[in-house]
Amino acid sequence: MPSTPPARSRFAPSPTGRFHIGGARTALYDYLLARQTGGQFILRIEDTDQKRFDPSAERELMDSLRWLGIDWDEGPDIGGPCAPYRQSERKPIYQRYAADLVQRGHAYTCFCSSERLAQMRQEQQKRKQPPRYDGTCRSLATAEAQKRIDAGEPHVVRLRTPRQGKTTAVDLIRGPITVENADLDDYILLKSDGLALYHLAAMVDDREMAITHVLRSSEWLPTFPLHVLIYQAFEWPQPVWVHLSVFLNPSGKGKMSKRHAVDGKGGVASIFPLDMRADGYLPEAVVNWLALMGWSYDDHTELFDRPSLIEKFSLAKLTPSPAAVNYSKLDHFNGLYIRALPDDELARRVAPYFAQAGLKAEADQLRRLAPLIRERIRTLEESIELAGFFFRDDVSPADDLLPGKDLTARQAAQALSRAQALIGASGAMDGALEASLRALADELGLSAGALFGLLRLAVTGQPVSPALLESMAIIGQPTVLQRVAALASRLEAFAA
RNA sequence: GCCCCCAUCGUCUAGUGGCCCAGGACGUGGCCCUCUCAAGGCCAAAACGGGGGUUCGAAACCCCCUGGGGGCACCA
Numbered sequence: 052m053p054s055t056p057p058a059r060s061r062f063a064p065s066p067t068g069r070f071h072i073g074g075a076r077t078a079l080y081d082y083l084l085a086r087q088t089g090g091q092f093i094l095r096i097e098d099t100d101q102k103r104f105d106p107s108a109e110r111e112l113m114d115s116l117r118w119l120g121i122d123w124d125e126g127p128d129i130g131g132p133c134a135p136y137r138q139s140e141r142k143p144i145y146q147r148y149a150a151d152l153v154q155r156g157h158a159y160t161c162f163c164s165s166e167r168l169a170q171m172r173q174e175q176q177k178r179k180q181p182p183r184y185d186g187t188c189r190s191l192a193t194a195e196a197q198k199r200i201d202a203g204e205p206h207v208v209r210l211r212t213p214r215q216g217k218t219t220a221v222d223l224i225r226g227p228i229t230v231e232n233a234d235l236d237d238y239i240l241l242k243s244d245g246l247a248l249y250h251l252a253a254m255v256d257d258r259e260m261a262i263t264h265v266l267r268s269s270e271w272l273p274t275f276p277l278h279v280l281i282y283q284a285f286e287w288p289q290p291v292w293v294h295l296s297v298f299l300n301p302s303g304k305g306k307m308s309k310r311h312a313v314d315g316k317g318g319v320a321s322i323f324p325l326d327m328r329a330d331g332y333l334p335e336a337v338v339n340w341l342a343l344m345g346w347s348y349d350d351h352t353e354l355f356d357r358p359s360l361i362e363k364f365s366l367a368k369l370t371p372s373p374a375a376v377n378y379s380k381l382d383h384f385n386g387l388y389i390r391a392l393p394d395d396e397l398a399r400r401v402a403p404y405f406a407q408a409g410l411k412a413e414a415d416q417l418r419r420l421a422p423l424i425r426e427r428i429r430t431l432e433e434s435i436e437l438a439g440f441f442f443r444d445d446v447s448p449a450d451d452l453l454p455g456k457d458l459t460a461r462q463a464a465q466a467l468s469r470a471q472a473l474i475g476a477s478g479a480m481d482g483a484l485e486a487s488l489r490a491l492a493d494e495l496g497l498s499a500g501a502l503f504g505l506l507r508l509a510v511t512g513q514p515v516s517p518a519l520l521e522s523m524a525i526i527g528q529p530t531v532l533q534r535v536a537a538l539a540s541r542l543e544a545f546a547a
Numbered sequence: 548g549c550c551c552c553c554a555u556c557g558u559c560u561a562g563u564g565g566c567c568c569a570g571g572a573c574g575u576g577g578c579c580c581u582c583u584c585a586a587g588g589c590c591a592a593a594a595c596g597g598g599g600g601u602u603c604g605a606a607a608c609c610c611c612c613u614g615g616g617g618g619c620a621c622c623a
Binding site: 168180 | 548553560562570573581582584616618619620621622
């Protein structure tokens with residue numbers, strides 16, 4: 052374990068929509084870093100844009116994080132030494148810092164209207180020029196500016212970006228990134244409504260909250276030097292900056308949609324943790340999967356439980372290149388974690404899905420079922436399709452499944468009656484019954500598979516099910532006999 | 548149009564100048580096991596984008612090209 056000083060990391064999402072795996076992965080890395088170093092992981096809500104604010108977003112975000120087991124030490128719900136943790140509640144703080152910048156000449160007041168700015172941009176683009184602020188208010192005298200402010204004229208505060216020279220910003224996994232200051236803009240720091248924009252708010256908060264490591268999306272790379280410039284204007288030491296690469300669609304083409312992602316096989320898989328929960332994914336599988344999208348430990352270890360993730364995680368092993376999401380790998384991990392679950396734990400996890408499907412499944416029934424389904428499901432949700440018949444009264448198979456492969460209805464009906472007799476004579480429906488059924492198949496000139504398949508259809512109503520004899524044992528002899536008889540007579544009618 | 552980032556099997560990745568005619572995993576194909584479906588076991592196909600350098604020696608370092616991604620708001 053490296054003896055690094057405690058890190059203070061923060062996840063600072065904007066509550067503007069559904070919470071997706073991109074954010075979850077950033078939060079996970081933040082969390083792992085804090086836990087590994089014995090530091091703190093802070094949740095901060097960046098809600099400075101009232102226009103895009105979505106009141107349900109914060110709820111979903113917290114539910115998702117909790118489900119994934121990513122817990123925060125300070126945040127809007129639990130408070131902390133740097134409260135408040137919602138930017139909309141920190142307005143005066145940003146104004147104070149903005150005023151400081153203006154006073155020291157690193158920022159200036161701008162009175163240009165959005166309309167004029169929009170028009171300006173349009174013309175610049177027409178002339179194939181990069182869209183930049185033209186500097187109209189940059190050289191306004193302080194007294195003149197103050198007069199217009201006092202007169203109540205709407206205004207914003209802009210950063211006075213150096214016109215010459217270069218700025219170098221250092222990203223932990225990419226190294227130094229140097230840009231011409233001339234390519235930067237005089238970005239707006241404070242809007243005319245008095246609220247800060249990200250560029251100011253995030254820098255100020257990271258400073259005030261003593262954040263040591265800033266992990267954020269690589270979408271911030273183009274404005275990274277600007278942020279460094281803001282830190283320099285304040286004369287603050289830089290935190291460790293880490294830009295995480297974006298997720299690409301499963302095809303590898305294009306940035307992952309913020310709405311949904313399409314599986315390679317054509318099915319639609321969700322990118323939202325809460326949907327994944329509904330779809331039967333285990334949080335530990337999702338975490339393991341997410342952790343490996345952009346980080347690796349060595350050339351062969353892929354399975355990480357929470358403690359080993361905390362122990363082994365390392366910023367130095369993050370990859371700078373974008374990663375396509377791979378849902379079949381998620382399925383693989385999910386299967387692995389499901390198979391590792393003890394009977395009663397699997398039963399406990401699967402219970403909500405049965406309830407959701409309207410099936411009345413008792414805990415002890417599910418516990419007996421666990422060994423039968425464990426190896427056959429990739430998601431908890433699949434247990435319904437596989438084993439729902441245990442809890443349904445009507446299991447009669449669809450017509451097109453009958454009478455069974457390579458069988459006539461009469462043969463099938465006869466085979467079922469004979470099997471019924473054997474089952475009736477069998478007490479335990481165990482290995483002895485299996486042996487006599489095999490003997491019966493032999494006698495009837497059927498393959499064991501054909502006979503079992505027929506019985507499977509009768510007992511489960513499905514062509515695919517858990518192991519037949521074990522399933523029958525759980526269903527119980529009376530019900531099994533009843534179902535076998537029912538299908539036998541149905542086939543009888545078919546034959547007639 | 549301008550700026551920035553990235554580049555190893557289809558996908559996620561290992562690789563920090565010789566251990567690599569490139570390792571692991573998912574997926575794919577084959578075989579085995581088998582009452583279905585899985586799970587499991589074994590095997591296989593599958594990559595250093597191209598061109599120049601540097602070096603005794605490049606997947607690794609530098610440059611160019613190409614390709615991919617991101618950004619250019621009183622959004623974050």
